[in-house]
Structure formats: C-alpha cells, structure tokens
Amino acid sequence: MSQISNAIATRDNGPSSVIEQYKPELALVAASHVKVDTFARLAVGALRQNPKLAAAAQANPGSLMSALMTAARLGLEPGTEQFYLRPIKRKGQPEVQGIVGYQGIVELIYNAGAASSVVVEVVRANDQFNYVPGLHERPVHTVDWFGERGDLVGVYAYAVMQGGATSKVVVLNKDHIARAKAKSDGADTEYSPWRTDEESMWLKTAARRLGKWVPTSAEKRTAALERTDAPLPASPAPGVLEAADPDDETPIEGELVD
Template sequence: MSQISNAIATRDEGPASVIEQYKPELALVAASHVKVDTFARLAVGVLRQDPKLAAAAQSNPGSLMSALMTAARLGLEPGTEQFYLRPIKRKGRPEVQGIVGYQGIVELIYNAGAASSVVVEVVRANDQFNYVPGLHERPVHKVDWFGDRGDLVGTYAYAVMQGGATSKVVVLNGTHIARAKAKSDGVDSDYSPWRTDEESMWLKTAARRLGKWVPTSAEKRNAVIERTDTPAPPLGPAAAALNEMDPDDDGPVDAELEPAGGWPETAQPPA
C-alpha cells in the first residue's frame, strides 16, 4: 500500500474525495460481487457518521485506503459488523484500522458454498452447556433468553456442511479469549471493538478459529453438494481466505486440537 499512500499524500482533498479518486483501484482488487459505487458510498457514509473516524482518515488517508482495499478484496461491507473501521493512534498519529468482524467471517464461509449453516454463539455463566468431543456431534446449549444469563464464560462455533456432516467444533474459554485479546492490535483504543462490542469479539475469535477448518472464500459460490447417507470425513485445517488479510489471530490453542476422527468415547482431550 506504500504507493497508494505516497500518491494520496500528493493529491489528498479529504477522505471522501480520496475514496472517489481511488474507486478504479478498489475495482481492480474487489471480489467480483462487490459493486464498487455502492461500496464507496457506504464507506463515505461511515466517515460522515463518525467525526473521530473521519479525522483519522484525514490525518492518514493511506491507512483508510489500506483498510478499504482489504474489505473490498474480502467482499465485505466496510463500517459494519462484517468489517469494522476504527480510529486508532499509532506513534501518536491517528489512523484508520480495518478489523474483520465475526459476521464477515461467517459470510466468507457461506461464500465458499460448502456449508449449509454456521453456528457461532457465546456461553454465559447461567447457561447450560454440554459438549464432549467424540461423544457429542455438536454442543448442547440451553439458554434462558428472558433471564439473567450472567457473565461471558466461553464461545463456540461449528458449521453444518452441505452433505449433513458437522465440521470441527471450536470451543474456547475465557483464557483463550484473553490470550487472543492481548495479541489484538489497537486493543487499548477507546474505539477498539474489544471495548465497544466485547461479545462480538468473543464471537469473532471463535469464528476466526472455525475459518481454519472449513472452506472460506472472498468470492460468492453456489456449490451444490448432493446429500448422502455416508458421513463426510472430518475436515482438516483449511486454506482460509482470511489467512493473508486478517493477521489478528494467535493460532490454534490446545483445546481446539483433536485427532482427525475425534476423541474415542472412552477418552478425554488432554489437559
């Protein structure tokens, strides 16, 4: 993005103007389903609604375009829970940070066409949650939607594939979330989603880990996979569309790792 940053520095007339000027570049990198005119209007609208974001974009328009390029490549809507735009300070200078949200990751999973549904949920202290790898195909999670659910204690994610099989089930506790949060860039910013929308970031962490195990794609696909009575083999780690563009991740954790066929019913995951 250095060439874009340098060019912007010489012809910047404000963030909205910069977005308009660089629509051809956005079109070159955008996923095929992205309508660049609509994408640009969404981005400009977000800037107009958030004075601090607009000020960060004015201070460093290159960072704005870097974030928008990433959103366009992934085919995600900027300034939404698919792809956050947040003002941060780096070395004392305001700039724009792009962050893939959990809804964006779910969208990338659906785009690949291999999953018929994706479940990403948080678990709170007063919920009933039961999942034993190798014994349960999917978590059993009972919630009193109208009562006091208590504090966040965990999160989980899985996909149901087109053939009916369940993907790898990712289950994370508070320690895993704290580890991911500590490695998140800009977490100390008042505008960090870890502060403004903590539950969504718990969901994002689980969805991001699920993205390692199921196909993801920036391009929308309409894959049709015939359902059979034979269960599909467990999925191994996938080459995710996020790998290059969402480095905000600390890799697998022990609780996610299990043999290809799951743990035998008589065994438990290692401590």
C-alpha cells in the same frame, strides 16, 4: 511512503473525494460480487458517522485506502460488523485500521459454498451447555432468553456442511479468550471493541478459529457453479484470514484513538 500514499498526496485528499477517485482501483481488486458504488457509499457513510475516523482518514488517506482495498478484496462491507474501520495512532500518528468482524468471517465461510449453516454462540454462566467430543456431534446449549444469563464464560462455533455433516467444533473458555485478547493491539484502550463490544470479540475469536478448519473464500460461489459437479475445497484458502486481519494474531505498535 507507499506508492498509493504518494499518489493520493498529489490529489484532493479529502477522504470522501479519495474514495471516489480510487473507485477504479477498488474495482480492480474487489471480489466479483462487490458493487463498487455501493461499497463506496458504505465507506463514506462510515466516515460521516464517526468524526474521529474521518479525522484519521484525512490525516492518512493512504491507510484508509489500504483498509478499503482489503475489504474489497475479501468482498466484505466496510464500516459494518463484517469489516470495521477504526481510528488508531501508530507511533503518534493517526491512521485507519481495517478489522474483519465475526460476521465477516462467517460471510467468508458461506462464500466458499461448503457450509449450509454456521453457528457461533456465546455461553453465559446461567446457560446449560453440554458437549462431549466423540459422544455429541454438536453442542447442546439451552438458554433462558428471558432470564438473567450471567457473565460470559465461553463461546463455541461449528458449521453444518453441505450434506449434513458437522465440521470440527470449536469450544473456547475464558482463558482462551484472554490469550487472544492479549495478542490484540490496543485491547485495553477506551474505544477498543474488547471494551465496547466484548461479546462480539468472543464471537469473532471462535469464528476465526473455525475459519482455520472449514473452507473460506472471498468469492461467492455462483448458482451455475453450484449446479456442477465441481468439488468443494477440502481446506480453507491459505492466508485469507491471516493476511486480512492481523488484530488477533500479530500485535503491532499502535493504540486506538481516544
């Protein structure tokens, strides 16, 4: 059992109480822009809205705090589309797993300050999509927002950098998505986001690939820093996404609670 799990076991292990008790520890690891009181309220709210999540947190409060520590370090809001909290079973035992959502990845890109905008969009069968590398700077995507768009067929992502240049454009088809899904633990279980919110998972896969080509940061650049001549990082901070979000890259022995 981990040190944090041992410490939690000696205290009141109700999930809401654990979060309150460990706010000082969260503050120590949190990105500088995180307001820990607000962060804690979001986490408690997520538990109250999802009885199965609350039960997993009650059974394994150490896993809850591990997930929350990761969210705090990245500066992402827990229990939102930035950072999902979901109940899983690992070797038959319930626990809480933290997963970075596609909006969280976009937030990490914005935090680095190198991008002025980030575009992540799905393409459906009845959309018009055209992108020829070397000919087009960015994809040309035309959508009939009030018509029947059809099934998902692809997804793309790119960033417009400060100064107007376009980053590498990531374009993924159904085969790319299928391979990413195959690496995701519990993808075919009832409560997997691959089944409950498939479009968001397509968006996340593209955003995650983009995050390997543009700078990402857990810390927001301050207005004062942006007024200086300090250079922007030329490449993503190593390990920011990989260490935080194993869901798409490293299959683990676990299944979602159903």
